[in-house]
Amino acid sequence: xxxxxxxxxxxxxxxxxxxxxxxxxxxxxxxxxAQAQAEEGIxxxxxxxxxxxxxxxxxxxxxxxxxxLLRDGLPIPAxxxxxxxxxxxxxxxxxxxxxxxxxxxxxxxxxxxRNVNILLTTRIAxxxxxxxxxxxxxxxxxxxxxxxxxxxxxxxVAHRINEWRAPLTAVQHDLAAxxxxxxxxxxxxxxxxxxGMEGKGDAIAARIAASLCLTDAPCWHTxxxxxxxxxxxxxxxxxxxxxxxxxxxxxxQQGIGTARIKGxxxxxxxxxxQNPVGAEALVTLSHEASMLASGxxxxxxxxxxxxxxxxxxxxxxxxRLCIATTAATLGCARLLNSVESLGDP
Numbered sequence: 213x214x215x216x217x218x219x220x221x222x223x224x225x226x227x228x229x230x231x232x233x234x235x236x237x238x239x240x241x242x243x244x245x246a247q248a249q250a251e252e253g254i255x256x257x258x259x260x261x262x263x264x265x266x267x268x269x270x271x272x273x274x275x276x277x278x279x280x281l282l283r284d285g286l287p288i289p290a291x292x293x294x295x296x297x298x299x300x301x302x303x304x305x306x307x308x309x310x311x312x313x314x315x316x317x318x319x320x321x322x323x324x325x326r327n328v329n330i331l332l333t334t335r336i337a338x339x340x341x342x343x344x345x346x347x348x349x350x351x352x353x354x355x356x357x358x359x360x361x362x363x364x365x366x367x368x369v370a371h372r373i374n375e376w377r378a379p380l381t382a383v384q385h386d387l388a389a390x391x392x393x394x395x396x397x398x399x400x401x402x403x404x405x406x407x408g409m410e411g412k413g414d415a416i417a418a419r420i421a422a423s424l425c426l427t428d429a430p431c432w433h434t435x436x437x438x439x440x441x442x443x444x445x446x447x448x449x450x451x452x453x454x455x456x457x458x459x460x461x462x463x464x465q466q467g468i469g470t471a472r473i474k475g476x477x478x479x480x481x482x483x484x485x486q487n488p489v490g491a492e493a494l495v496t497l498s499h500e501a502s503m504l505a506s507g508x509x510x511x512x513x514x515x516x517x518x519x520x521x522x523x524x525x526x527x528x529x530x531x532r533l534c535i536a537t538t539a540a541t542l543g544c545a546r547l548l549n550s551v552e553s554l555g556d557p
Contacts (some may be wrong), residue, residue, distance in 0.1 A: 237320035248419035354554025400431030454498025
């Protein structure tokens with residue numbers, strides 16, 4: 213964290229991508245895989261039970277995982293080695309059987325994104341409720357409509373608030389439609405064709421999905437359309453919030469004065485100023501989200517059956533995009549709750 217991070221951070225989201233929950237998701241996938249394979253006769257029930265117990269008590273050697281990451285380019289080989297060492301020797305070969313690193317990591321990612329979506333669902337609803345409250349307080353107040361930042365025709369505050377509400381309502385609706393596809397199992401094995409499971413790969417995938425409460429889906433190792441669609445949705449949400457921030461920034465200008473915000477930022481040199489810091493930050497986060505979403509678009513281009521390049525770009529981009537967007541929801545809630553008045557003075 214840098215000295216500037218608090219303005220643009222969301223610790224509640226950031227922690228979802230940190231090592232402890234991520235390793236927990238790795239274990240949840242491996243335990244669900246072992247149980248599914250036991251139910252389909254690929255490994256023994258005793259092996260599945262031993263794997264579940266080992267996952268539950270696993271204490272990672274974090275330094276060895278980091279060394280493995282630097283050596284292998286991803287953490288799963290070192291993780292698998294540690295887990296197999298923790299298992300009885302007769303069950304070690306049953307761990308991580310017929311799967312691959314990307315199955316584990318993509319499913320772990322999806323489990324993290326599900327928690328992000330739960331968080332965002334609650335926060336969007338709260339923002340919409342606050343907008344309804346502001347409309348109840350100030351909706352009938354007159355407000356000069358502005359086109360191209362010039363005075364146009366009179367409207368009401370309710371008109372402006374509805375311009376803020378409509379895109380948020382749309383993204384709220386679209387998230388509900390997007391989640392079943394996004395929150396889907398990743399299971400393809402080494403090259404994405406589910407080989408090595410006696411023709412039972414689809415049945416095993418369905419069992420894993422049911423166990424983890426995810427959607428069953430064909431392997432999507434190199435089909436990142438659901439990820440890019442989600443990134444675009446996050447950027448839309450950040451943009452809808454950025455619109456609120458931009459409008460309030462302009463409405464709070466001296467000489468305009470159609471929004472009054474308590475707790476504005478001060479200046480080190482000009483004590484008469486009250487800067488709309490919270491509103492400005494929403495615009496900044498919207499721009500950041502837009503740039504990051506375009507990076508996910510670049511990360512669609514996986515070479516052949518797995519990328520060692522753009523898949524890693526996705527690791528860098530998507531968590532930060534989630535944090536930028538959820539930070540925008542936090543900032544929007546703070547901003548709207550600080551509004552003291554809206555409308556022409």
